[in-house]
Amino acid sequence: MISYTEYLVFNTRNRRDYINITADVEKALDKSGVREGLCLVSAMHITAGVYVNDAESGLIADIDEWADRLAPLGPDYRHHRTGEDNGDAHLKNLLIGSQVVLPVTEGKFDFGPWQQVYYAEFDGKRRKRVIVKIIGE
Numbered sequence: 183m184i185s186y187t188e189y190l191v192f193n194t195r196n197r198r199d200y201i202n203i204t205a206d207v208e209k210a211l212d213k214s215g216v217r218e219g220l221c222l223v224s225a226m227h228i229t230a231g232v233y234v235n236d237a238e239s240g241l242i243a244d245i246d247e248w249a250d251r252l253a254p255l256g257p258d259y260r261h262h263r264t265g266e267d268n269g270d271a272h273l274k275n276l277l278i279g280s281q282v283v284l285p286v287t288e289g290k291f292d293f294g295p296w297q298q299v300y301y302a303e304f305d306g307k308r309r310k311r312v313i314v315k316i317i318g319e
C-alpha cells in the first residue's frame with residue numbers, strides 16, 4: 183500500500199477567500215503514484231474549510247454571502263471574550279466543513295460533473311495549511 187502526504191500552504195491577502203486547489207491536489211495524486219485509493223484533503227485550522235463544488239464565480243459569491251448571513255462578521259460572539267475576533271470564522275468552518283475525501287480510480291480523481299476542490303479561508307492574512315493524504319495502491 184502507498185501512503186503519500188503533502189501540505190499546501192496559503193497566506194491570503196483577504197480575510198475571506200475561496201481558492202480552487204483542484205490542480206494542486208491532482209499534482210499530489212500524480213506524485214503519489216496511487217492508481218486506486220482515497221485522498222483526504224483537510225484544512226489544518228478551525229477557521230478555514232475544504233469543500234467540493236462548482237468553480238462558478240456567482241456561486242462562490244453566493245456561498246460567501248450565505249456563510250456570512252448565518253455567521254456574520256461581528257463583535258458580539260462569546261468567543262471574543264478571549265480577546266479573539268474570529269468567532270464568525272469558527273462558525274463558517276462548521277458550515278462549510280473541514281475536509282473532503284476524494285475517490286481515486288485508475289490514477290485520476292473520480293469526480294462527477296463540475297466537481298472542483300476548494301480551500302475556503304475565513305480568517306486569512308496569515309500562514310495556513312491544508313494536508314493532502316493519499317492512500318491506496
Ligand code: ZN
Pocket residue numbers: 261266267268269272
Ligand atoms: Zn478564534
